[in-house]
Amino acid sequence: MNNFGVLLDELGLDEGLITPLRELYLKPLSSLLYPDCGGKWLDSHKAFAVKYTLNEDLDLSYHYDNAEVTLNVSLGKVFTEGNLYFGDMRQVPLSETECVEVEHRVTEAVLHRGQHMHGALPITSGCRWNLVLWMRASRQRNLLCPMCNRSPRLQPSDGYGDGFTEEDPGLCVLT
Numbered sequence: 014m015n016n017f018g019v020l021l022d023e024l025g026l027d028e029g030l031i032t033p034l035r036e037l038y039l040k041p042l043s044s045l046l047y048p049d050c051g052g053k054w055l056d057s058h059k060a061f062a063v064k065y066t067l068n069e070d071l072d073l074s075y076h077y078d079n080a081e082v083t084l085n086v087s088l089g090k091v092f093t094e095g096n097l098y099f100g101d102m103r104q105v106p107l108s109e110t111e112c113v114e115v116e117h118r119v120t121e122a123v124l125h126r127g128q129h130m131h132g133a134l135p136i137t138s139g140c141r142w143n144l145v146l147w148m149r150a151s152r153q154r155n156l157l158c159p160m161c162n163r164s165p166r167l168q169p170s171d172g173y174g175d176g177f178t179e180e181d182p183g184l185c186v187l188t
């Protein structure tokens with residue numbers, strides 16, 4: 014979805030930073046806040062930083078995430094506008110949805126359900142960087158793919174893949 018950014022596992026930041034952040038802090042919070050969508054069972058993630066500037070991406074269109082729970086941290090730098098907006102859960106028709114705008118101040122984080130529809134409005138100046146952490150619960154998504162709403166068809170993958178699991182051979186991506 015984003016054209017500019019970086020995957021944090023490629024920077025070697027998964028093991029020492031993102032995995033403990035998910036396990037020690039975000040999983041307990043998500044267990045309390047989102048037991049309805051796998052918040053208790055988060056067991057993998059995909060973490061990336063996304064960048065918006067006037068000559069590159071300005072905004073992010075309305076979407077849902079390939080995640081059970083998402084953390085979005087505003088890292089900076091200096092920019093104007095670029096608020097987040099949230100609608101309703103994915104299953105609710107757009108015609109019945111009213112969006113709310115959420116100011117996302119630098120250093121603050123927003124935690125939300127991955128299937129809660131959302132987007133980012135255009136910045137009007139500066140450079141905006143965000144850390145986005147898609148957290149997955151294999152127990153939840155093994156039953157139903159959150160992207161296509163069907164039973165997942167899988168193939169083996171390195172690392173966390175898309176966060177699905179099988180008895181054998183481990184973590185998997187969608188085919």
Ligand SMILES: O=C(O)CCC(=O)C(=O)O
Pocket residue numbers: 063073078083084085097131132133143145
């Ligand atoms: O803040 C952004 O630019 C990305 C927002 C988003 O897609 C998310 O929080 O999942």
Ligand SMILES: [Fe+2]
Pocket residue numbers: 076077078083131
């Ligand atoms: Fe998103």
